[in-house]
Amino acid sequence: MPLEGRVAIITGAGGGLGRQHALYLARKGAKVVVNDLSVEAADIVAAEIVSAGGKALAIAGSVTDEAAIAALVEEALGQWGRIDILVNNAGILRDKSFAKMSLDDFRLVVDVHLMGAAICTKAVWETMRQQEYGRIVMTTSSSGLYGNFGQANYGAAKMALVGLMQTLAIEGERYGIRVNCLAPTAATGMTEGLLDAESLARLDPALVSPALLALTGEDAPTRAIVCAGAGHFARANVTLTGGSYIGTGDDAGERVIAAWDQISDTAGSLVPAYGFTQLEREVESAKAAHASPLAANR
Numbered sequence: 001m002p003l004e005g006r007v008a009i010i011t012g013a014g015g016g017l018g019r020q021h022a023l024y025l026a027r028k029g030a031k032v033v034v035n036d037l038s039v040e041a042a043d044i045v046a047a048e049i050v051s052a053g054g055k056a057l058a059i060a061g062s063v064t065d066e067a068a069i070a071a072l073v074e075e076a077l078g079q080w081g082r083i084d085i086l087v088n089n090a091g092i093l094r095d096k097s098f099a100k101m102s103l104d105d106f107r108l109v110v111d112v113h114l115m116g117a118a119i120c121t122k123a124v125w126e127t128m129r130q131q132e133y134g135r136i137v138m139t140t141s142s143s144g145l146y147g148n149f150g151q152a153n154y155g156a157a158k159m160a161l162v163g164l165m166q167t168l169a170i171e172g173e174r175y176g177i178r179v180n181c182l183a184p185t186a187a188t189g190m191t192e193g194l195l196d197a198e199s200l201a202r203l204d205p206a207l208v209s210p211a212l213l214a215l216t217g218e219d220a221p222t223r224a225i226v227c228a229g230a231g232h233f234a235r236a237n238v239t240l241t242g243g244s245y246i247g248t249g250d251d252a253g254e255r256v257i258a259a260w261d262q263i264s265d266t267a268g269s270l271v272p273a274y275g276f277t278q279l280e281r282e283v284e285s286a287k288a289a290h291a292s293p294l295a296a297n298r
Ligand SMILES: NC(=O)c1ccc[n+]([C@@H]2O[C@H](COP(=O)([O-])OP(=O)(O)OC[C@H]3O[C@@H](n4cnc5c(N)ncnc54)[C@H](O)[C@@H]3O)[C@@H](O)[C@H]2O)c1
Pocket: 011, 012, 013, 014, 015, 016, 017, 018, 035, 036, 037, 038, 061, 062, 063, 064, 088, 089, 090, 091, 092, 112, 116, 139, 140, 141, 142, 183, 184, 185, 186, 187, 188, 189, 190, 191
Protein backbone atom coordinates (compact mmCIF):
# COMPACT_ATOMS: atom_id res chain seq x y z
CA MET A 1 0.00 0.00 0.00
CA PRO A 2 2.08 2.94 -1.25
CA LEU A 3 0.03 5.57 0.59
CA GLU A 4 -0.37 3.64 3.86
CA GLY A 5 -0.51 6.05 6.81
CA ARG A 6 -1.01 9.11 4.58
CA VAL A 7 -3.95 11.46 5.07
CA ALA A 8 -5.44 13.03 1.93
CA ILE A 9 -8.01 15.79 1.43
CA ILE A 10 -9.83 15.80 -1.91
CA THR A 11 -12.06 18.80 -2.61
CA GLY A 12 -15.15 18.43 -4.77
CA ALA A 13 -15.01 14.68 -4.22
CA GLY A 14 -18.75 14.02 -4.13
CA GLY A 15 -18.81 13.20 -7.85
CA GLY A 16 -16.91 13.19 -11.13
CA LEU A 17 -13.12 13.12 -10.98
CA GLY A 18 -12.93 13.95 -7.27
CA ARG A 19 -14.94 10.84 -6.37
CA GLN A 20 -12.60 8.68 -8.45
CA HIS A 21 -9.55 10.35 -6.88
CA ALA A 22 -10.93 9.65 -3.40
CA LEU A 23 -11.69 5.99 -4.18
CA TYR A 24 -8.28 5.56 -5.81
CA LEU A 25 -6.18 7.14 -3.05
CA ALA A 26 -8.14 5.12 -0.47
CA ARG A 27 -7.41 1.92 -2.43
CA LYS A 28 -3.72 2.88 -2.30
CA GLY A 29 -3.89 3.06 1.50
CA ALA A 30 -4.59 6.74 2.24
CA LYS A 31 -7.15 7.93 4.78
CA VAL A 32 -9.34 10.29 2.81
CA VAL A 33 -11.29 13.42 3.65
CA VAL A 34 -14.09 13.60 1.10
CA ASN A 35 -15.13 17.23 0.68
CA ASP A 36 -17.98 18.60 -1.41
CA LEU A 37 -20.62 21.29 -1.27
CA SER A 38 -23.28 18.74 -0.45
CA VAL A 39 -22.96 16.57 2.62
CA GLU A 40 -25.10 13.87 0.97
CA ALA A 41 -22.72 13.48 -1.99
CA ALA A 42 -19.65 13.44 0.28
CA ASP A 43 -21.31 10.93 2.63
CA ILE A 44 -22.05 8.49 -0.20
CA VAL A 45 -18.42 8.51 -1.41
CA ALA A 46 -17.04 8.18 2.13
CA ALA A 47 -19.42 5.26 2.77
CA GLU A 48 -18.25 3.62 -0.46
CA ILE A 49 -14.63 3.84 0.72
CA VAL A 50 -15.44 2.51 4.19
CA SER A 51 -17.47 -0.40 2.82
CA ALA A 52 -14.47 -1.35 0.65
CA GLY A 53 -12.33 -1.52 3.81
CA GLY A 54 -10.80 1.98 3.59
CA LYS A 55 -10.89 4.98 5.92
CA ALA A 56 -12.81 8.11 5.01
CA LEU A 57 -14.39 11.18 6.53
CA ALA A 58 -17.08 13.19 4.73
CA ILE A 59 -16.83 16.92 5.43
CA ALA A 60 -19.05 19.33 3.50
CA GLY A 61 -18.16 22.95 2.81
CA SER A 62 -17.31 25.30 -0.01
CA VAL A 63 -13.64 25.69 -0.88
CA THR A 64 -14.32 29.43 -0.99
CA ASP A 65 -15.41 29.50 2.66
CA GLU A 66 -12.27 30.07 4.75
CA ALA A 67 -13.99 29.23 8.06
CA ALA A 68 -15.48 25.99 6.70
CA ILE A 69 -12.11 24.90 5.27
CA ALA A 70 -10.29 25.78 8.52
CA ALA A 71 -12.87 23.64 10.38
CA LEU A 72 -12.38 20.80 7.86
CA VAL A 73 -8.62 20.84 8.44
CA GLU A 74 -9.12 20.94 12.22
CA GLU A 75 -11.45 17.96 12.04
CA ALA A 76 -9.06 15.96 9.86
CA LEU A 77 -6.14 16.75 12.18
CA GLY A 78 -8.25 15.86 15.22
CA GLN A 79 -9.17 12.53 13.66
CA TRP A 80 -5.90 11.50 12.04
CA GLY A 81 -3.19 13.88 13.36
CA ARG A 82 -1.62 14.86 10.03
CA ILE A 83 -2.37 15.97 6.47
CA ASP A 84 -0.06 14.67 3.77
CA ILE A 85 -1.96 15.19 0.54
CA LEU A 86 -4.28 17.90 -0.76
CA VAL A 87 -5.94 17.52 -4.14
CA ASN A 88 -7.55 20.83 -5.14
CA ASN A 89 -10.19 19.41 -7.45
CA ALA A 90 -13.45 21.33 -6.80
CA GLY A 91 -14.62 23.36 -9.75
CA ILE A 92 -17.43 24.87 -11.77
CA LEU A 93 -18.01 26.21 -15.28
CA ARG A 94 -19.81 29.34 -16.48
CA ASP A 95 -19.05 29.10 -20.21
CA LYS A 96 -19.88 31.93 -22.62
CA SER A 97 -17.95 33.81 -25.27
CA PHE A 98 -16.06 36.70 -23.66
CA ALA A 99 -18.36 39.18 -25.42
CA LYS A 100 -21.36 37.72 -23.57
CA MET A 101 -19.66 36.83 -20.28
CA SER A 102 -20.57 38.91 -17.25
CA LEU A 103 -17.79 39.99 -14.91
CA ASP A 104 -19.79 38.40 -12.08
CA ASP A 105 -19.43 35.01 -13.78
CA PHE A 106 -15.77 35.74 -14.40
CA ARG A 107 -15.22 36.49 -10.69
CA LEU A 108 -17.24 33.46 -9.57
CA VAL A 109 -15.15 31.04 -11.64
CA VAL A 110 -11.85 32.62 -10.54
CA ASP A 111 -13.10 32.54 -6.96
CA VAL A 112 -13.94 28.82 -6.91
CA HIS A 113 -10.90 27.57 -8.83
CA LEU A 114 -8.11 29.98 -7.87
CA MET A 115 -9.20 31.36 -4.50
CA GLY A 116 -10.68 27.98 -3.51
CA ALA A 117 -7.33 26.27 -4.15
CA ALA A 118 -5.44 29.09 -2.42
CA ILE A 119 -7.73 28.89 0.64
CA CYS A 120 -7.41 25.10 0.93
CA THR A 121 -3.66 25.19 0.36
CA LYS A 122 -3.16 27.97 2.91
CA ALA A 123 -5.20 25.94 5.41
CA VAL A 124 -2.81 22.95 5.20
CA TRP A 125 0.46 24.75 4.42
CA GLU A 126 1.63 25.31 8.01
CA THR A 127 0.83 21.70 8.97
CA MET A 128 2.79 20.42 5.97
CA ARG A 129 5.72 22.74 6.75
CA GLN A 130 5.87 21.49 10.32
CA GLN A 131 5.61 17.87 9.19
CA GLU A 132 8.27 18.59 6.57
CA TYR A 133 6.12 16.57 4.22
CA GLY A 134 3.33 17.52 1.85
CA ARG A 135 1.97 16.70 -1.59
CA ILE A 136 -0.35 19.23 -3.23
CA VAL A 137 -2.06 18.84 -6.59
CA MET A 138 -3.72 21.76 -8.39
CA THR A 139 -6.27 20.79 -11.03
CA THR A 140 -5.53 22.82 -14.12
CA SER A 141 -6.98 22.25 -17.60
CA SER A 142 -6.11 22.21 -21.28
CA SER A 143 -8.39 25.29 -21.42
CA GLY A 144 -5.96 27.15 -19.20
CA LEU A 145 -2.83 25.79 -20.84
CA TYR A 146 -3.93 26.30 -24.43
CA GLY A 147 -7.31 28.10 -24.47
CA ASN A 148 -10.80 26.99 -25.47
CA PHE A 149 -13.62 29.01 -27.00
CA GLY A 150 -16.12 30.21 -24.39
CA GLN A 151 -13.86 29.62 -21.40
CA ALA A 152 -12.05 32.94 -20.79
CA ASN A 153 -12.95 32.90 -17.07
CA TYR A 154 -12.19 29.20 -16.61
CA GLY A 155 -9.00 29.29 -18.71
CA ALA A 156 -7.69 32.31 -16.79
CA ALA A 157 -8.41 30.63 -13.45
CA LYS A 158 -6.87 27.32 -14.54
CA MET A 159 -3.66 28.94 -15.81
CA ALA A 160 -3.48 30.97 -12.60
CA LEU A 161 -3.28 27.64 -10.77
CA VAL A 162 -0.17 26.79 -12.78
CA GLY A 163 1.38 30.05 -11.58
CA LEU A 164 0.39 29.25 -8.00
CA MET A 165 1.93 25.79 -8.34
CA GLN A 166 5.21 27.14 -9.81
CA THR A 167 5.87 29.41 -6.83
CA LEU A 168 4.57 27.08 -4.10
CA ALA A 169 6.81 24.31 -5.46
CA ILE A 170 9.81 26.62 -5.05
CA GLU A 171 8.75 27.83 -1.58
CA GLY A 172 7.77 24.34 -0.39
CA GLU A 173 10.88 22.52 -1.55
CA ARG A 174 12.93 23.03 1.63
CA TYR A 175 10.02 21.73 3.72
CA GLY A 176 9.48 18.56 1.74
CA ILE A 177 6.31 19.98 0.16
CA ARG A 178 5.94 19.06 -3.52
CA VAL A 179 3.38 20.84 -5.65
CA ASN A 180 2.19 19.69 -9.08
CA CYS A 181 -0.64 20.21 -11.54
CA LEU A 182 -3.03 17.73 -13.10
CA ALA A 183 -4.80 18.59 -16.37
CA PRO A 184 -7.50 15.92 -16.68
CA THR A 185 -9.96 15.02 -19.41
CA ALA A 186 -12.99 12.99 -18.34
CA ALA A 187 -16.65 12.35 -18.94
CA THR A 188 -18.28 14.02 -15.93
CA GLY A 189 -21.10 16.42 -15.17
CA MET A 190 -18.74 19.16 -16.32
CA THR A 191 -18.18 17.79 -19.83
CA GLU A 192 -21.66 16.36 -20.47
CA GLY A 193 -22.93 18.00 -23.64
CA LEU A 194 -19.49 19.47 -24.44
CA LEU A 195 -17.98 16.30 -25.95
CA ASP A 196 -19.30 13.80 -28.49
CA ALA A 197 -20.62 10.42 -27.32
CA GLU A 198 -17.68 8.42 -28.68
CA SER A 199 -15.11 10.56 -26.83
CA LEU A 200 -17.19 10.48 -23.66
CA ALA A 201 -17.30 6.68 -23.80
CA ARG A 202 -13.48 6.56 -23.73
CA LEU A 203 -13.08 9.15 -20.99
CA ASP A 204 -13.93 7.28 -17.80
CA PRO A 205 -12.77 9.61 -14.98
CA ALA A 206 -11.29 6.56 -13.19
CA LEU A 207 -8.61 6.51 -15.93
CA VAL A 208 -7.25 9.88 -14.71
CA SER A 209 -6.75 9.10 -11.00
CA PRO A 210 -3.64 6.87 -11.42
CA ALA A 211 -1.69 10.08 -12.23
CA LEU A 212 -2.18 10.94 -8.57
CA LEU A 213 0.01 8.07 -7.37
CA ALA A 214 2.97 9.63 -9.18
CA LEU A 215 2.06 13.15 -8.02
CA THR A 216 1.30 12.37 -4.36
CA GLY A 217 3.56 9.40 -3.62
CA GLU A 218 6.83 9.38 -1.70
CA ASP A 219 8.92 9.99 -4.86
CA ALA A 220 6.65 12.62 -6.37
CA PRO A 221 8.21 15.22 -8.64
CA THR A 222 7.60 18.90 -8.03
CA ARG A 223 6.50 21.56 -10.58
CA ALA A 224 5.20 18.95 -13.02
CA ILE A 225 2.06 19.45 -15.12
CA VAL A 226 0.58 16.05 -15.96
CA CYS A 227 -2.11 15.77 -18.63
CA ALA A 228 -4.29 12.65 -18.25
CA GLY A 229 -7.34 11.24 -19.99
CA ALA A 230 -8.64 8.00 -21.51
CA GLY A 231 -5.61 6.16 -20.08
CA HIS A 232 -3.10 8.45 -21.84
CA PHE A 233 -0.56 10.43 -19.81
CA ALA A 234 1.65 13.30 -20.98
CA ARG A 235 3.45 16.31 -19.56
CA ALA A 236 3.04 19.97 -20.41
CA ASN A 237 5.74 22.54 -19.82
CA VAL A 238 6.06 26.30 -19.81
CA THR A 239 9.08 26.81 -22.03
CA LEU A 240 11.37 29.67 -23.07
CA THR A 241 12.87 29.87 -26.55
CA GLY A 242 16.56 30.60 -27.11
CA GLY A 243 15.60 34.04 -28.36
CA SER A 244 17.65 36.75 -29.98
CA TYR A 245 19.54 39.78 -28.71
CA ILE A 246 18.12 42.93 -30.31
CA GLY A 247 19.62 45.65 -28.13
CA THR A 248 18.76 49.32 -28.34
CA GLY A 249 18.09 51.86 -31.03
CA ASP A 250 15.12 53.54 -32.66
CA ASP A 251 14.76 50.61 -35.04
CA ALA A 252 14.73 47.99 -32.24
CA GLY A 253 11.00 47.32 -32.83
CA GLU A 254 11.56 46.78 -36.54
CA ARG A 255 14.46 44.43 -35.76
CA VAL A 256 12.22 42.46 -33.32
CA ILE A 257 9.84 41.94 -36.26
CA ALA A 258 12.71 40.99 -38.58
CA ALA A 259 14.01 38.47 -35.99
CA TRP A 260 10.55 37.04 -35.25
CA ASP A 261 11.34 33.57 -36.65
CA GLN A 262 14.50 33.32 -34.57
CA ILE A 263 12.74 34.68 -31.45
CA SER A 264 10.01 32.07 -31.95
CA ASP A 265 12.27 29.15 -32.84
CA THR A 266 11.53 26.36 -30.35
CA ALA A 267 14.73 24.42 -31.10
CA GLY A 268 16.87 24.96 -28.01
CA SER A 269 13.90 25.88 -25.79
CA LEU A 270 14.29 25.24 -22.11
CA VAL A 271 12.02 24.85 -19.10
CA PRO A 272 13.27 27.49 -16.65
CA ALA A 273 13.91 26.27 -13.11
CA TYR A 274 12.47 29.53 -11.77
CA GLY A 275 11.30 32.91 -13.06
CA PHE A 276 14.65 34.65 -12.73
CA THR A 277 16.04 32.33 -15.44
CA GLN A 278 14.52 34.75 -17.95
CA LEU A 279 16.24 37.76 -16.37
CA GLU A 280 19.56 35.92 -16.10
CA ARG A 281 19.53 34.98 -19.77
CA GLU A 282 18.56 38.50 -20.85
CA VAL A 283 21.37 40.06 -18.85
CA GLU A 284 23.86 37.41 -20.04
CA SER A 285 22.90 37.99 -23.67
CA ALA A 286 23.29 41.77 -23.30
CA LYS A 287 26.69 41.27 -21.62
CA ALA A 288 27.80 38.90 -24.39
CA ALA A 289 26.67 41.36 -27.06
CA HIS A 290 28.68 44.15 -25.45
CA ALA A 291 31.75 41.95 -24.98
CA SER A 292 31.68 40.82 -28.59
CA PRO A 293 29.41 42.31 -31.25
CA LEU A 294 29.70 38.99 -33.13
CA ALA A 295 27.90 37.24 -30.25
CA ALA A 296 24.95 39.60 -30.53
CA ASN A 297 22.63 37.21 -32.32
CA ARG A 298 23.18 34.14 -30.19
N1 LIG B 1 -13.92 16.77 -16.77
C1 LIG B 1 -12.93 17.27 -17.50
O1 LIG B 1 -12.72 16.88 -18.68
C2 LIG B 1 -12.02 18.28 -16.91
C3 LIG B 1 -11.06 18.87 -17.74
C4 LIG B 1 -10.16 19.77 -17.21
C5 LIG B 1 -10.25 20.09 -15.87
N2 LIG B 1 -11.21 19.56 -15.08
C6 LIG B 1 -11.24 19.94 -13.68
O2 LIG B 1 -11.34 18.79 -12.87
C7 LIG B 1 -12.01 19.13 -11.66
C8 LIG B 1 -13.15 18.17 -11.42
O3 LIG B 1 -14.10 18.36 -12.47
P1 LIG B 1 -15.20 17.26 -12.87
O4 LIG B 1 -15.11 17.10 -14.32
O5 LIG B 1 -15.12 16.08 -12.00
O6 LIG B 1 -16.52 18.12 -12.58
P2 LIG B 1 -17.82 17.77 -11.75
O7 LIG B 1 -18.75 18.91 -11.98
O8 LIG B 1 -18.28 16.39 -12.05
O9 LIG B 1 -17.29 17.77 -10.24
C9 LIG B 1 -16.92 18.93 -9.58
C10 LIG B 1 -17.25 18.75 -8.11
O10 LIG B 1 -16.83 19.93 -7.42
C11 LIG B 1 -17.85 20.25 -6.49
N3 LIG B 1 -17.78 21.69 -6.20
C12 LIG B 1 -18.11 22.72 -7.01
N4 LIG B 1 -17.93 23.88 -6.36
C13 LIG B 1 -17.43 23.58 -5.14
C14 LIG B 1 -17.05 24.35 -4.03
N5 LIG B 1 -17.12 25.68 -4.05
N6 LIG B 1 -16.60 23.71 -2.92
C15 LIG B 1 -16.51 22.35 -2.88
N7 LIG B 1 -16.89 21.57 -3.90
C16 LIG B 1 -17.35 22.18 -5.02
C17 LIG B 1 -19.14 19.87 -7.19
O11 LIG B 1 -20.22 19.75 -6.26
C18 LIG B 1 -18.75 18.57 -7.86
O12 LIG B 1 -18.97 17.46 -7.03
C19 LIG B 1 -12.43 20.59 -11.80
O13 LIG B 1 -11.47 21.43 -11.20
C20 LIG B 1 -12.42 20.79 -13.29
O14 LIG B 1 -12.26 22.15 -13.65
C21 LIG B 1 -12.11 18.66 -15.57
